[in-house]
Amino acid sequence: MAKPNPKQPQRSVDIYCSRCRHQLYRYRKGGKGALVKCFVERISTDYTEEVGVCPSCQSQFGRQTLIRGAAAIKIIGGKVRMK
Template sequence: MAKPNKKGPSKTVDIFCSACKAPLYKYRKGGKGALVKCFIERITQDHTLTPCICPNCERPFARPATIRGAPAYKMIGGKVTFK
């Protein structure tokens, strides 16, 4: 299967914890759909101290995964919001 485009889209979104509204990532997202996964190579700013754990409320919001041969974070439904 093909790997995701490394450069990716130019549009960035801010990802927040849905419980405490703490900023988690700035991410280059493509498309208009829901945020299901984050490819690690497309994260431009990382505000987390531990991967997949909110730095403020310390709740897990994602799980590490390999998607299409690239490392990614698979988001847990309802744990994150983005603008």
């Protein structure tokens, strides 16, 4: 399978925890769809201490995985908000 596009998308979004509204990431998102996965190489600012766990309320919002040969965080549905 192909790797994600090496050219970074122009659009940046802020990702927040749905439960406590704490900012988790600043992410360079491509496309118009919902946030299903976050490629680690596209995260521009990381506000978490542990992968997939909110530092404020300690709820798990994602799991670390490999997608198309690249490290990614698979988002659990409804656990994060995007602005």
